[in-house]
Amino acid sequence: MDTMSAFGEVLTQLRENQPQGSYGIKFEKLMVNYFRTDPVLQDQFSEVSRWSDWEFNGGKQDTGIDLVARRADDDAWVAIQCKFYKPDTYIQKRHLDSFFEASGHSFTTDKGTESFAQRIIISTSERWSKNAEAMLEHQLIPTNRIGTAAIAESPINWDVTFPGSEIEINLTRREVFSPRPHQQEAISKAIAGFETHDRGKLIMACGTGKTFTALRLAEQYAENNGGRARVLFLVPSISLLSQTLKEWTAQNQEHLPLKSYAVCSDTKVSKKAEDIASYDLEVPVSTNGKNIAERTAQGKRRAGINVIFSTYQSIEAIHEAQAEYGMDDFDLVICDEAHRTTGVTLVGEDASNFVKIHDEKYIKASKRLYMTATPRLFDDNVKGKAEEHSAELASMDDEAIYGPEFYRLGFGEAVDKGLLTDYKVLVMTVEEDIAADVLAANPTNEINLTTASAMIGAWNGLAKRSGAEQDTKSGFEANAQPMLRTVAFAKDIKASKTIQETFPTLIRQYQEQLKDHAATNDVSLLNIDLQVAVEHVDGTMNALERGNKISWLESSIPEDETRILTNARCLSEGVDVPALDSVIFFHPRNSMVDVVQSVGRVMRKAEGKDYGYIILPVAIPPGVSPSQALNDNTRFRVVWQILNALRAHDDRFNAKVNSIALNEKVELPIDIENVKRTKRDEEQSLEEKAKDAQTKLNASDASPTGQSEASGEQELTAEQMTLFSLEAWQEAMYVKLVDKVGTRTYWEDWADDVATIAEAQIARIKALINAADDTIRKEFEVFIEGLRGNLNDSITEDEAISMLSQHLITAPVFNALFTEHDFAAHNPVARVMQRMVDALSDAKLESETESLTKFYESVRVRASEVSSASGKQQVIKDLYERFFRKAFKKQSEALGIVYTPVEIVDFILRSADQISRWHFGKGLTDEGVHILDPFTGTGTFMVRLLQSGLIEPDDLVRKYATELHATEIMLLAYYVAAVNIETTYNALQAERAQRNGEPEPEYVPFDSIALADTFQIHEEGDILDLKVFKENNAAIQRQIDAPINIIIGNPPYSVGQTSANDNNQNLKYPTLDKRIEETFVANSTATNKNSLYDSYLRAFRWSIDRLGTHGVMAFVSNGGWIDGNTADGVRLSLDDELSDIYVYNLRGNQRTAGEQSRKEGGKVFGSGSRNTVAIIIAVKREIPDDVCIHYRDIGDYLSADEKLAIVERSTLDNVEWQIIDPNIYGDWLNQRDEDFETWPVLSENVATGYLVAVS
Known part of the structure; x- marks a missing residue:
């Protein structure tokens, strides 16, 4: 039985099985044992007893004070009241008056006259009026409150029995854990890192035990430091402070006693971060430097670990305690959720309290450890702008501020090691006409179409239904069990409350329509009766109420029910919630960190759990193709935002997205489900549309323009194209993913x-x-x-x-x-x-x-x-x-x-x-x-x-x-x-x-x-x-x-040079060059024959010789040899030595200009060559036949892509080759007029100067 169920069962038995007049007394006895067993309270109080058993009660009866406890560090007395009310009791100010009045009186002890130094109220009801809540604030005698959720979270085994009318209580602490291998590795690497660095980072995925690891690390540090350590543990919220303090105290090893102090000097913390109030902590809170210094001085020489748990917002009080009241330097500072310590500080402005921790003069400490699951880095653009404005930028890749990375455990590695459950993203696209039908059936619904569609999509996801139709391919098994526990995130408190109020009713109405279709076998019956229970929680609620909402989500769930706890943001960062089946994002999130922290909630392992689901419901217009729908950036913003956050923090997902274009098949953790009308509905809709279209067609007979006819045909055709398979959605999503989520590795x-x-x-x-x-x-x-x-x-x-x-x-x-x-x-x-x-x-x-x-x-x-x-x-x-x-x-x-x-x-x-x-x-x-x-x-x-x-x-x-x-x-x-x-x-x-x-x-x-x-x-x-x-x-x-x-x-020819071989001109190959001289050069009529030694022409000569008596040479190369006097010797030699030649001229000569350059078209090698590119396929036979030259010009004005597409479809037997009959001069193209050679020479003089025309 889980802790909440065990403690809840004890309270139930107290109420139901005990006489009404006695169960209050038995609850007091239970709380005495709780104080003596809970590690946090046991550490604070040296003794605790009922008022009637307290030696200094002066013989007075209980008039509001039920228990009395003595603090361990200063021997001060604490008054405690036990409010054992029913959960639905509304606690008013009048319920507290007698306790506050009684605890304000002095009393006599063996030391003389004393007063109570602290009050604690234990309440089993979360419902407090504003006036009752106000009584807890700003009291001269600090007042704390403890609720049932906090008690239930205590690491206690609740062994309580009720023999007859008595109660037997035997509470014991749960076992202390040893570090798991990955945690021990993190501890060892951090300790080793601190030997050479005074600060460093610990990156661990949500749910892998950062808090526990930090405790064991602090203990190891203390052992290496003579058995003692002064630690500062910083967190961004009081909720997280409470959670961390409890876990450290519960898991502390006895040989290194832990003394905890809490600091929260900023009363606005709770309002800013939807946080709990400081009076809902189980320990006294220090609010100023003087008090902090005084309290910690009492345990200055105590062996073990003295730890101050503080919010970042309260760092000024810590600074004050050190700078003005002489509090000792810390041995170790641990910054939790360290991504919050990043940011920019402009010139002339004070650094934020989150950033001040980096300053070794502001907070004096030997070592600093920065812990997070979601390191925050700034790109070069932001860094450049910060430098331009002389601003200080704290980015977690700056080792001068954060130190090196001591240890990293990402999502993917944690899953591979079996520490977390893997996640799946479930995108539920819902065609809006479904929600329109449901809303039309009940006009009193006050929600808009988009929200209603999202709720229907979310329910189908929770029920693990593929949509409406039977036999539709789904990412779930045929008899899949529904998801039971979900946290939903809305854009604000108002939207969250709307979801709470309308979700269950809307789904019941939707189910009625589904059941109507089920009668005609149109829809699947899978989990069709699944009811939705929704509770809303936000930061305006007190800690008791919020704790009980979380406990409600965690407790056992009736059959055919799924529970959703909806909120705006108070359940994202750092707050511990039970292992969830899914999270739903109804709206985009502004913070990537919030997304990753929320996803971390569903990755906690639980028995029988294969995946944690991230459900993203999206309303789409009916009949729109997947690719069109995905182009709607507004509707799909939540999808791209969530997937981008996952990509940024999960290397596996990032790599898979970026491999979509590289693999024939990619398995991504994303399921696409499309909820649409049933076939019968669509057939009826088609019929109506067809009638409407036919009416328009008939009307068009009288139309002189015929426009009605065309529009009618288009409308009918469009309606008939509305059925898209899930495979089509999946394919469209994958294509879009690369664009929206993929990242080029630069x-x-x-x-x-x-x-x-x-x-x-x-x-x-x-x-x-x-x-x-x-x-x-x-x-x-x-x-x-x-x-x-x-x-x-x-x-x-x-x-x-x-x-x-x-x-x-x-x-x-x-x-x-x-x-x-x-x-x-x-x-x-x-x-x-x-x-x-x-x-x-x-x-x-x-x-x-x-x-x-x-x-x-x-x-x-x-x-x-x-x-x-x-x-x-x-x-x-x-x-x-x-x-x-x-x-x-x-x-x-x-x-x-x-x-x-x-x-x-x-x-x-x-x-x-x-x-x-x-x-x-x-x-x-x-x-x-x-x-x-x-x-x-x-x-x-x-x-x-x-x-x-x-x-x-x-x-x-x-x-x-x-x-x-x-x-x-x-x-x-x-x-x-x-x-x-x-x-x-x-x-x-x-x-x-x-x-x-x-x-x-x-x-x-x-x-x-x-x-x-x-x-x-x-x-x-x-x-x-x-x-x-x-x-x-x-x-x-x-x-x-x-x-x-x-x-x-592809023989080499160099880039962007006047000669393809300028860089290699000095390389001499005597044997090869002699063969060129005997053939290409000997047959050439060119005056300058240096270019005949270019690498690609050397390759031609070498290859023809290397083939021996017969073979095939197949190259793509510079095509400059095809035409012109310079290479006539090459062409003549090929004529002599080869039997069959195919030349495919791909053009692309960008050494031309104007219209000719445009005709040449795109360069198939891109920036790799500005020359003409040609393919040559040539046959050498032992006894050369008369050569047959096949030539093809790919055409004018073609882009590089168009050329490559043509080549891709081409074979030797499907290209329309032009047969070339060379002339005696070796001309293949643009053959010279042989009569020209018979014309007389007018002059043999060679011009030696320039002719300049001046007008």
């Missing part, structure tokens, strides 16, 4: 830091190597030689150091991205890089990248919710496009690495497969067909090949292991490609195993990717590295030895 912001970090790191590595001993210096020289052997001899010492820096920065990214496989430990190149780093490890180079910890975590969190291979590829693409390229801009531009759109990649792969089958009878999947991407970049071509289905599932293992090859020259891109390809393959194998019911296969790395210079490794006399990058060298050798049949890819 990785490019981190990239700005990387340039600075890399510079610092490079400088440190250089200094280390310059100062290194001979062993390290020699190892570095061997390392450079290894790089030169794998790449080329042009690698400098600076470039080698830069590569080490790239490795240090990027390796943790990949480990964060793929936590199941330690990339840095398995990749052969990464291992070599790490060995060199380790040789310098004493220098702690990683310290330069510590500031990137949050970036690495953002990658891990985002990747954790991306399950599909395509989704992970998108994450990698985002990383490359928005982080790597920006962070290492110089390296990326030097090598011209551009991410290829997948539409183009897929077209090239389809075409290569198709043309290989046409010419050689083998496709990409066939055994013996070796495929090479020699400029793999980020591995997109290989990834899409694996995903395309062009390789049969049974061939995939063989292909991956032996017949796919890739090369990349840039370390950064090589890392990306290796991870990209490996992840895709292993994901495909895991999916296949799952489909076949087989165990998941082990991770298989891609051994056929090499860090190498494709051109260099095929140079005659090239010496490979046999010492350093041994495994990488082996991959290079396997590739050299392989009979390559298909070459695919």
